[in-house]
Amino acid sequence: MDRIQFKPFGFSMLSFGRAGTIVAMAALLASCGDGQKQQQSGPPPTPVTVAAPVKRQVSDYDEYVGRFAAVNSVEIRARVSGYLDSVDFKDGQLVKDGDLLFTIDKRSFQNAVDQARANLVTAKSNLDYTEADYTRGQQLVKEKTITDQTFEQRAQAFRNARAAVTGAEAALRSAELDLSFTELRAPIAGRIGDRRVTPGNLVTGGTGGTTTLLATIVSTDPIYFEFTFDEASFLRYERNAKGGKDVASRNAGVQVGLKLIDEKDFEHEGRMDFVDNVIDRSTGTIRGRAVFANANGVFTPGMFARVRVPASAPYEGLLVPDEAIGSEQARKYVLVVDGQNKAVQKYVTLGQLVDDKLRVIKSGIGPEDKVIVNGMARVRPGQAVNPQAEKSGQQGGQPATAAPAKPKQ
Numbered sequence: 001m002d003r004i005q006f007k008p009f010g011f012s013m014l015s016f017g018r019a020g021t022i023v024a025m026a027a028l029l030a031s032c033g034d035g036q037k038q039q040q041s042g043p044p045p046t047p048v049t050v051a052a053p054v055k056r057q058v059s060d061y062d063e064y065v066g067r068f069a070a071v072n073s074v075e076i077r078a079r080v081s082g083y084l085d086s087v088d089f090k091d092g093q094l095v096k097d098g099d100l101l102f103t104i105d106k107r108s109f110q111n112a113v114d115q116a117r118a119n120l121v122t123a124k125s126n127l128d129y130t131e132a133d134y135t136r137g138q139q140l141v142k143e144k145t146i147t148d149q150t151f152e153q154r155a156q157a158f159r160n161a162r163a164a165v166t167g168a169e170a171a172l173r174s175a176e177l178d179l180s181f182t183e184l185r186a187p188i189a190g191r192i193g194d195r196r197v198t199p200g201n202l203v204t205g206g207t208g209g210t211t212t213l214l215a216t217i218v219s220t221d222p223i224y225f226e227f228t229f230d231e232a233s234f235l236r237y238e239r240n241a242k243g244g245k246d247v248a249s250r251n252a253g254v255q256v257g258l259k260l261i262d263e264k265d266f267e268h269e270g271r272m273d274f275v276d277n278v279i280d281r282s283t284g285t286i287r288g289r290a291v292f293a294n295a296n297g298v299f300t301p302g303m304f305a306r307v308r309v310p311a312s313a314p315y316e317g318l319l320v321p322d323e324a325i326g327s328e329q330a331r332k333y334v335l336v337v338d339g340q341n342k343a344v345q346k347y348v349t350l351g352q353l354v355d356d357k358l359r360v361i362k363s364g365i366g367p368e369d370k371v372i373v374n375g376m377a378r379v380r381p382g383q384a385v386n387p388q389a390e391k392s393g394q395q396g397g398q399p400a401t402a403a404p405a406k407p408k409q
Contacts, residue, residue, distance in 0.1 A: 046385050048378070049372070050336075053320050056317060058315065066225055067226060069224040073218045074216070075216050076214045077211045078102070078104060078211065078212060081206065082108065084202075086199055091194040096186065097189045104183075116168065122168075123161070129161075130158040222292060224292075227289075234275075256272060257307070258307050260298075272289070319354065320359060321358060326376065335371070335376055335381070336365065346365055348361050349363040370387060
């Protein structure tokens with residue numbers, strides 16, 4: 001039997017298979033070319049917002065914790081002993097200088113005054129008699145009517161009578177003084193504590209250690225704030241002061257700021273008042289003191305607060321938003337955009353945080369750097385970015401170059 005051969009359209013089966021292989025290889029090469037082209041183009045640059053550091057007149061500050069202390073504090077104690085007759089104030093009220101606080105039973109002291117007055121009258125009457133007798137004796141001794149011995153006796157009687165009057169006057173003043181001590185008045189203006197003794201109790205007076213404490217008064221306006229700082233800070237303050245850059249030194253008048261435990265900003269202003277003359281040997285710290293106005297009475301002796309004192313003279317600093325600062329373990333950095341629109345990591349040294357959430361940068365960047373202030377979380381060092389300038393007023397409400405602003409005290 002003859003072999004039948006099919007040659008449709010003039011192609012053999014072998015040539016048809018070769019054609020299919022060529023088509024498949026062409027498709028594969030086309031797909032590889034598209035992949036290489038896509039890989040070469042890569043993802044689009046990440047859009048970020050950049051801004052130049054803000055230039056501003058700033059000062060460095062140190063913060064310390066301390067307590068309020070009263071400028072004046074007085075313990076009310078009786079100077080004479082007796083039974084307490086009345087209490088003439090309400091516990092915790094504000095009192096003025098001279099206000100009546102306590103009254104001790106006056107009757108025995110009034111009797112002593114009356115007796116002293118009577119004794120003085122008698123002494124003066126006796127003085128008048130002896131003085132007249134002494135005057136007559138002077139004439140009689142000249143006339144040799146009396147002897148010198150008799151005249152001397154009259155003179156001695158006159159001297160004794162005069163001394164008796166002086167003693168009676170002193171006794172009267174003492175009795176009147178004791179009588180005045182039965183009324184205990186406020187020696188200073190301030191807030192008084194609670195009464196320690198109720199009426200009817202015996203009060204022990206005098207100047208010894210067994211006297212009865214009746215109440216305590218502390219002044220409220222102005223008020224001291226006391227804190228301690230270390231020896232290194234003390235040396236820095238003193239050297240700055242000697243160099244004409246007066247900060248928290250012994251020179252009074254340096255302005256400081258204060259905030260209470262429930263406040264966010266140092267909104268209370270005061271002035272340095274005192275720096276101690278010795279450094280504590282056990283702690284290596286020295287005591288400082290500032291004085292604050294306290295017209296509303298919020299500051300209370302013993303209350304904790306934080307004080308901020310200037311640590312340097314004003315200087316022109318560079319500031320960036322605090323959220324533009326990243327952390328790498330113990331180091332801080334910012335991302336800036338270079339001339340090729342790539343993110344570059346720069347390590348920086350930080351200063352204090354100012355009131356509009358800008359952070360002072362002491363070193364690491366320059367005024368010409370373009371700092372990434374928005375989109376930092378989407379960028380890695382070396383990555384291409386699409387920088388966009390920050391809109392005016394977006395960076396803490398300050399332009400890139402601000403006029404010198406007074407630091408918040």
